[in-house]
Amino acid sequence: xxxxxxxxxxxxxxxxxxxxxxxxxxxxxxxxxxxxxxxxxxxxxxxxxxxxxxxxxxxxxxxxxxxxxxxxxxxxxxxxxxxxxxxxxxxxxxxxxxxxxxxxxxxxxxxxxxxxxxxxxxxxxxxxxxxxxxxxxxxxxxxxxxxxxxxxxx
Numbered sequence: 001x002x003x004x005x006x007x008x009x010x011x012x013x014x015x016x017x018x019x020x021x022x023x024x025x026x027x028x029x030x031x032x033x034x035x036x037x038x039x040x041x042x043x044x045x046x047x048x049x050x051x052x053x054x055x056x057x058x059x060x061x062x063x064x065x066x067x068x069x070x071x072x073x074x075x076x077x078x079x080x081x082x083x084x085x086x087x088x089x090x091x092x093x094x095x096x097x098x099x100x101x102x103x104x105x106x107x108x109x110x111x112x113x114x115x116x117x118x119x120x121x122x123x124x125x126x127x128x129x130x131x132x133x134x135x136x137x138x139x140x141x142x143x144x145x146x147x148x149x150x151x152x153x154x
Contacts (some may be wrong), residue, residue: 001099001113003042004061023146028064036069040098076101088127093118107139119143
């Protein structure tokens, strides 16, 4: 999710910024994980009003080995609507719902986010799982922070 890329530049949150930089430098750059971004991440970044910040965020996509996930948007948009209709994701948080839906449909193991309020918390994860099961998506998606994926020595 876009929040992780944003925290690379979050001078106002130095602890999360340090964890995010560590995650990108020691786990993304080294390809410990196969890491993907969707066209929704790019679209969300393109809505960044500050030109300088938008440019920095887009450069991250070039600087790190992040693969672009090719998305068939009808199925993703349909599932993302179901999250919003069920109250799992707030109606105005369209990109959050799209990130979850894409991760579900394309069977990602983890959706990485610093967004505790709408994504990275156990209650939200359980509610996402309920909507997924009721719509015949049985892949177990975990929604985690970068800190939860840092695994030194393994």
